[in-house]
Amino acid sequence: MNLLVVGSVAYDTIETPSGRADAKLGGSATYFSAASRYFTDVGVVAAVGSDFEAEDRALFKAWGVDTAGLETIQGRTFRWSGLYEEDLNAAITRETQLNVFAGFSPRLGAAQRNAPHLFLANIDPGLQRSVLDQMDRRPGLVASDTMNLWIDTSKPRLTEVIRDVDALLINEGEVRLFTGERGIVAGARALLDLGPRTVVVKRGEYGVAVFDRDFTFALPAYPVPAVADPTGAGDSFAGGFMGYLAATGETGEEAVRCAAVAGSVMASFAVESFGLDRLCSLTAEDIRRRFEAFADLTRFNALGGGEGLPLRERDG
Numbered sequence: 001m002n003l004l005v006v007g008s009v010a011y012d013t014i015e016t017p018s019g020r021a022d023a024k025l026g027g028s029a030t031y032f033s034a035a036s037r038y039f040t041d042v043g044v045v046a047a048v049g050s051d052f053e054a055e056d057r058a059l060f061k062a063w064g065v066d067t068a069g070l071e072t073i074q075g076r077t078f079r080w081s082g083l084y085e086e087d088l089n090a091a092i093t094r095e096t097q098l099n100v101f102a103g104f105s106p107r108l109g110a111a112q113r114n115a116p117h118l119f120l121a122n123i124d125p126g127l128q129r130s131v132l133d134q135m136d137r138r139p140g141l142v143a144s145d146t147m148n149l150w151i152d153t154s155k156p157r158l159t160e161v162i163r164d165v166d167a168l169l170i171n172e173g174e175v176r177l178f179t180g181e182r183g184i185v186a187g188a189r190a191l192l193d194l195g196p197r198t199v200v201v202k203r204g205e206y207g208v209a210v211f212d213r214d215f216t217f218a219l220p221a222y223p224v225p226a227v228a229d230p231t232g233a234g235d236s237f238a239g240g241f242m243g244y245l246a247a248t249g250e251t252g253e254e255a256v257r258c259a260a261v262a263g264s265v266m267a268s269f270a271v272e273s274f275g276l277d278r279l280c281s282l283t284a285e286d287i288r289r290r291f292e293a294f295a296d297l298t299r300f301n302a303l304g305g306g307e308g309l310p311l312r313e314r315d316g
């Protein structure tokens with residue numbers, strides 16, 4: 001197992017301007033697994049209830065994801081209900097039922113404790129901490145995500161997690177909520193000061209900005225003609241981002257830039273359909289073509305053989 005994720009496995013009820021879906025398989029660890037498994041061997045740590053459908057568990061297996069850490073607990077699976085109004089960048093949470101996640105305390109097996117790459121997907125920061133603490137040795141790369149609920153209810157514990165990760169993936173609105181800074185540059189700097197080497201700010205349809213201690217990098221989102229359902233875009237981004245880094249074993253600047261593109265590619269597929277449908281049915285060629293489309297989307301060459309800008313010469 002090259003990449004371990006802890007996070008939610010959920011049944012989501014979602015309403016967007018394009019439609020509605022009830023009790024669809026979702027959750028942060030699910031979207032992350034669905035995206036990252038195209039790149040590397042993934043293992044999942046999460047809890048599901050006795051109502052979890054056999055076909056949903058089979059889906060993880062079909063993806064080649066190691067489900068030894070997918071524990072079934074008597075009770076109901078985590079449920080989240082969300083609404084997107086005109087602004088598709090911001091989910092409005094209607095209801096969160098932690099169900100079997102309340103009091104879930106995973107015990108990692110040897111393969112999980114030795115995973116060289118770890119993603120702490122959006123879930124209670126206490127659970128993120130518990131998984132990080134159980135690792136036999138610190139993975140080469142640890143990254144985490146979170147959401148407004150945990151910033152509102154568990155900020156001290158969340159801060160302790162952020163201090164110990166290499167990379168933090170976070171939404172623009174959550175940067176503001178966590179740091180109190182209005183601008184994302186100042187907000188990202190405040191987060192870097194806590195300890196991570198890299199802060200990746202997810203900006204929905206406006207793309208992503210990477211603030212590393214040594215460089216800054218920004219990308220637009222892929223121009224998807226019709227966004228059906230933004231749910232899981234952040235987790236799919238994380239899956240592409242971490243999948244790329246885990247598969248290459250690299251963490252340098254060029255790798256992080258390419259990982260941000262890979263993340264953006266996976267997020268762009270995730271939003272094209274409700275739930276996991278599009279993300280689940282990709283070919284390697286689909287992913288490769290969209291990765292190349294990003295190179296074209298962001299390419300520019302200075303006219304005049306690199307002479308630079310055609311500025312008028314003026315004195316003073």
Ligand code: AMP
Pocket residue numbers: 007008010011012026027028031079080096122123124147149230231232233234235236
């Ligand atoms: P995102 O990638 O940010 O759109 O994440 C969407 C997923 O997050 C949904 O599939 C939800 O099941 C999951 N989710 C929502 N609220 C929570 C929460 N409080 N803890 C863990 N997962 C959540």
